[in-house]
Amino acid sequence: MECESLVAPLCEGGHRRRPKSRAGALTALVLVPLGIAWVAHGVPPRYHSSMDQLLQRLKDQDLERGMAHPLMLLRFLTCTKSVEEAEEMILNAQAWRREAKVDSIMEEWGERSADGTWKLAPKSQRAEFATGLFAAERLPSDSFGGPVMLGRAVSSDMAGISRESLAPLLQNLWVFMLEDMLQAAHVASVKQRRLVSGATIIDATGISLSIVRYISEYTPWLEIMNNDYPDLVRSVIVINAPSFFVKIWSIVSLLIAPTTREKVQIVGKDFHHVLQKHGVNLDVLPVFLGGSFEGSRLNATLTVPKGATAGLNLSFGGA
Ligand SMILES: *[C@@H]1O[C@H](CO)[C@@H](O)[C@H](O)[C@H]1NC(C)=O
Numbered sequence: 471m472e473c474e475s476l477v478a479p480l481c482e483g484g485h486r487r488r489p490k491s492r493a494g495a496l497t498a499l500v501l502v503p504l505g506i507a508w509v510a511h512g513v514p515p516r517y518h519s520s521m522d523q524l525l526q527r528l529k530d531q532d533l534e535r536g537m538a539h540p541l542m543l544l545r546f547l548t549c550t551k552s553v554e555e556a557e558e559m560i561l562n563a564q565a566w567r568r569e570a571k572v573d574s575i576m577e578e579w580g581e582r583s584a585d586g587t588w589k590l591a592p593k594s595q596r597a598e599f600a601t602g603l604f605a606a607e608r609l610p611s612d613s614f615g616g617p618v619m620l621g622r623a624v625s626s627d628m629a630g631i632s633r634e635s636l637a638p639l640l641q642n643l644w645v646f647m648l649e650d651m652l653q654a655a656h657v658a659s660v661k662q663r664r665l666v667s668g669a670t671i672i673d674a675t676g677i678s679l680s681i682v683r684y685i686s687e688y689t690p691w692l693e694i695m696n697n698d699y700p701d702l703v704r705s706v707i708v709i710n711a712p713s714f715f716v717k718i719w720s721i722v723s724l725l726i727a728p729t730t731r732e733k734v735q736i737v738g739k740d741f742h743h744v745l746q747k748h749g750v751n752l753d754v755l756p757v758f759l760g761g762s763f764e765g766s767r768l769n770a771t772l773t774v775p776k777g778a779t780a781g782l783n784l785s786f787g788g789a
């Protein structure tokens with residue numbers, strides 16, 4: 471189900487009421503040209519009324535530039551159930567971004583390209599160390615121009631990460647990846663003048679029921695994804711899922727926002743046609759998934775060395 475449809479009822483039959491007061495009339499004067507602006511940015515007509523309301527509610531807020539673009543605001547609107555909820559999510563996400571110093575995380579872990587997208591490029595010793603242990607990476611865009619992320623169970627040394635208490639350090643990289651996905655999707659949206667979202671592929675090869683033991687260490691990761699990153703992906707495709715994956719999913723799914731949960735599709739070994747249907751060109755997949763990309767970091771388990779963290783700041787957050 472499309473997340474978008476959750477908001478659609480808000481807009482049905484939503485002709486704007488005539489302003490009664492002078493202040494109302496002034497507001498209407500300001501709002502009238504907006505519909506035209508929404509069209510120019512690629513906001514579908516069924517969201518114009520909600521976008522007007524959202525902007526009205528946010529007009530006294532000091533929104534960051536990246537946050538204020540119509541197609542960024544629309545992203546929050548399409549994954550919430552009401553304008554009020556979208557407003558709350560935007561303000562909470564912005565407060566969280568400032569507190570976690572997301573800009574500084576991005577600078578420490580990556581490089582920004584001229585078009586506004588990011589590239590992983592660790593700048594500190596701890597960033598270098600964490601990158602070598604992080605079991606997810608970006609793949610080239612899908613055929614809709616959306617960013618694609620690949621995660622791989624067998625690459626992650628969850629026991630080692632737990633033993634060395636590395637989840638907070640790796641959380642920086644998780645945020646880098648989410649932000650990278652968001653910015654790449656946004657750049658594509660602005661270019662195409664429509665809301666573009668990405669896709670996530672999770673290769674469940676090598677997964678075992680023991681991961682359930684470690685899930686609680688990752689709840690802050692899931693909370694950030696649920697609360698601070700709106701409508702990043704169209705689809706989350708779990709591939710090579712063993713039959714016991716349903717047990718793992720019955721627990722993990724409870725920790726994921728419903729709007730994300732309903733985008734998840736779980737398939738076994740016969741996954742190529744499913745990925746193709748979701749716009750993922752098989753060529754861009756790593757060799758171990760039948761593609762031709764040879765440079766994947768996820769071709770082996772990224773084993774956490776014992777006691778190798780001396781002198782590294784293992785906490786989450788930008789400097
Ligand atoms: C994984 O890929 C990297 C980069 O291409 C390569 O250097 C390394 O030897 C590969 N490891 C295995 C186990 O295939």
Ligand SMILES: *[C@@H]1O[C@H](CO)[C@@H](O)[C@H](O)[C@H]1NC(C)=O
Nearest residue numbers: 782783784785786787788789
């Ligand atoms: C570790 O980094 C965090 C921010 O990432 C900072 O707040 C904290 O003071 C640092 N700790 C040390 C011991 O340098």
